[in-house]
Amino acid sequence: MRYLPRLTVAVLVAVPVMVSAQQPATVTPHITHPQIKQSHHERLSQEWGLRSDEWTRYRELMEGPLGIYSPNLDPLTALGIEARSDDERQRYAELQVQAEARRVEKLLAYQRAYDEAWQRLYPDVLRVTLPEAVTGGMSLIRTQRLAVFVRDDCEACDRRVQRLQASGAVFDLYMVGSHDDDAHIREWARRAGIDPARVHNGSITLNHDAGRWLSLGLAGDLPAVVRQVNGQWQRQ
Structure with a gap:
């Protein structure tokens, strides 16, 4: 029976170690929970037309007495009620009017589509x-x-x-x-x-x-x- 030289065994064992040393494993960046939370808050603040600091103030207000008395207040109403100046109050009032106008327009568009669908599908039934x-x-x-x-x-x-x-x-x-x-x-x-x-x-x-x-x-x-x-x- 023929045996492999001991040197060959040593080389075979050493090769994986050398490859591992030359090609370190790539570390995938990990997004932490605070980063996800911050991104979520930034998206919400943008949807309401607010800056990040205004959104932070809104969250702080809702953790205080205002949030207890009126837990379902939207950001613009909350910030408008607790405005620190006439300019702030005017800003939030204008933002809210614009937001309400967009919302009502969407509701009206859907109402028109609903009315048309009802008339087409059930023309003889009282709605x-x-x-x-x-x-x-x-x-x-x-x-x-x-x-x-x-x-x-x-x-x-x-x-x-x-x-x-x-x-x-x-x-x-x-x-x-x-x-x-x-x-x-x-x-x-x-x-x-x-x-x-x-x-x-x-x-x-x-x-x-x-x-x-x-x-x-x-x-x-x-x-x-x-x-x-x-x-x-x-x-x-």
């Missing part, structure tokens, strides 16, 4: 507006319209709605106690004499109340016709 999860509460788009709150088995409600319809008023009707049952509200609209053409063209909308009436905190029984005046909902 019931779903709870406004996108805007929260009562739609900002419809604040210049009347809001009419009614309930079933209420003759006074039927009469009030019929008078409003006859006068040509444009309004959004909210049924209290509908339990999100579209068939229920459609049947009520039929019995109350709501003109389907007015519903189709959007001058009257049918909506589930979904707690809105209680959230307004207005006194008195139903029916209730309300309008927003200077940011406050008032009975008419």
